[in-house]
Amino acid sequence: MAVYTEVREDDLAGFVRGYDIGAHLSCKGIAEGVENSNFLLRTEAGTYILTLYEKRVRKDDLPFFLRLMEHCAEHGIACPLPLKNRQGQILGELAGRPAAIVTFLDGISRKRPAVEHCAQVGDSLARLHNVAWEFPMCRDNALSIAGWHALAATADGRADEVREGLGETIRDELAFLDAAWPKGLPHGVIHADLFPDNVLFLDGRAPGLIDFYFACNDLLAYDLAICLNAWCFEPDNSYNATKGRALISAYNAARPLTAEEIAALPTLARGSALRFLLTRLVDWLSVPPGALVKPHDPLEYWRKLRFHQTVKSIADYGWTP
Numbered sequence: 001m002a003v004y005t006e007v008r009e010d011d012l013a014g015f016v017r018g019y020d021i022g023a024h025l026s027c028k029g030i031a032e033g034v035e036n037s038n039f040l041l042r043t044e045a046g047t048y049i050l051t052l053y054e055k056r057v058r059k060d061d062l063p064f065f066l067r068l069m070e071h072c073a074e075h076g077i078a079c080p081l082p083l084k085n086r087q088g089q090i091l092g093e094l095a096g097r098p099a100a101i102v103t104f105l106d107g108i109s110r111k112r113p114a115v116e117h118c119a120q121v122g123d124s125l126a127r128l129h130n131v132a133w134e135f136p137m138c139r140d141n142a143l144s145i146a147g148w149h150a151l152a153a154t155a156d157g158r159a160d161e162v163r164e165g166l167g168e169t170i171r172d173e174l175a176f177l178d179a180a181w182p183k184g185l186p187h188g189v190i191h192a193d194l195f196p197d198n199v200l201f202l203d204g205r206a207p208g209l210i211d212f213y214f215a216c217n218d219l220l221a222y223d224l225a226i227c228l229n230a231w232c233f234e235p236d237n238s239y240n241a242t243k244g245r246a247l248i249s250a251y252n253a254a255r256p257l258t259a260e261e262i263a264a265l266p267t268l269a270r271g272s273a274l275r276f277l278l279t280r281l282v283d284w285l286s287v288p289p290g291a292l293v294k295p296h297d298p299l300e301y302w303r304k305l306r307f308h309q310t311v312k313s314i315a316d317y318g319w320t321p
């Protein structure tokens with residue numbers, strides 16, 4: 001479920017009147033998603049997404065996310081465009097929450113992506129990096145290596161409730177990554193959460209990219225590592241080298257990887273696996289009893305991490321320069 005805040009009809013009508021999109025015709029809560037309250041909003045002018053930003057999103061970060069979407073949409077990336085209200089603002093307030101209206105993207109997310117979807121995502125990710133390169137705002141990645149230590153401390157002592165020995169695995173991996181994390185790689189704005197549920201496919205056009213609410217400044221190849229983890233493993237947790245080859249090669253065709261990025265990819269993939277293992281673990285251990293939310297399985301990322309620990313070079317991901 002992802003409607004945390006209910007909106008009163010007259011408040012909604014007043015909010016929509018603040019935009020030049022006609023009167024609202026319907027507004028339905030969207031079940032998918034976990035972070036914010038999302039509604040499918042139909043007005044006399046078309047279909048939109050209304051988002052009310054909930055507690056985990058810092059209000060100060062919203063201009064970064066919304067301006068980034070605006071920048072990318074205006075530079076040819078298929079992503080939501082935040083609407084300006086009559087005062088020219090892209091961020092407003094509704095039901096006591098920061099709120100925005102963005103354009104609706106057609107398309108279907110693929111729970112079981114095929115090789116061609118991985119290639120399209122690799123291409124879209126590289127294009128996003130190329131376009132976001134010129135975006136003038138910055139946001140540090142709170143979920144990079146320093147943030148992983150904080151997450152590990154939050155879960156400290158309880159990781160073994162999920163799997164015996166998991167606490168030690170996390171400590172060892174953090175020590176490895178502290179020593180091995182690459183320095184000096186190309187960096188810029190990354191999406192940081194380009195999972196299959198955040199990519200909408202439609203035949204004959206570039207896929208639509210949504211959910212920019214983890215976007216930040218970090219290593220570009222780290223974003224590629226996130227996608228390798230999210231797109232190239234099968235439901236039995238085996239790595240699919242054909243998908244990996246398609247994803248990396250399409251990325252490389254649109255933004256050629258440097259020799260240093262190629263050498264660092266196995267370490268970046270380990271870091272990315274640990275990042276999602278840790279956020280999922282913390283969420284798993286803190287689900288309030290009876291909550292209407294199904295936490296993601298942290299052990300999926302423990303299995304992916306174990307695979308990356310065996311990787312010697314990028315060739316093991318199915319691609320060679």
Ligand SMILES: Nc1ncnc2c1ncn2[C@@H]1O[C@H](COP(=O)(O)OP(=O)(O)O)[C@@H](O)[C@H]1O
Nearest residue numbers: 030032033034035036049080103104105210211
């Ligand atoms: N611009 C958009 N166009 C079409 N569907 C969207 C758009 N934004 C969000 N959605 C729908 O809403 C769902 C939740 O959005 P998302 O941004 O992933 O939420 P959360 O940040 O809470 O996880 C998506 O899975 C998708 O179905």
Ligand SMILES: N[C@@H](CCOP(=O)(O)O)C(=O)O
Nearest residue numbers: 033034035193195276280296
């Ligand atoms: N992609 C993350 C969780 C974030 O969820 P989203 O619905 O905001 O994409 C994970 O799988 O752990």
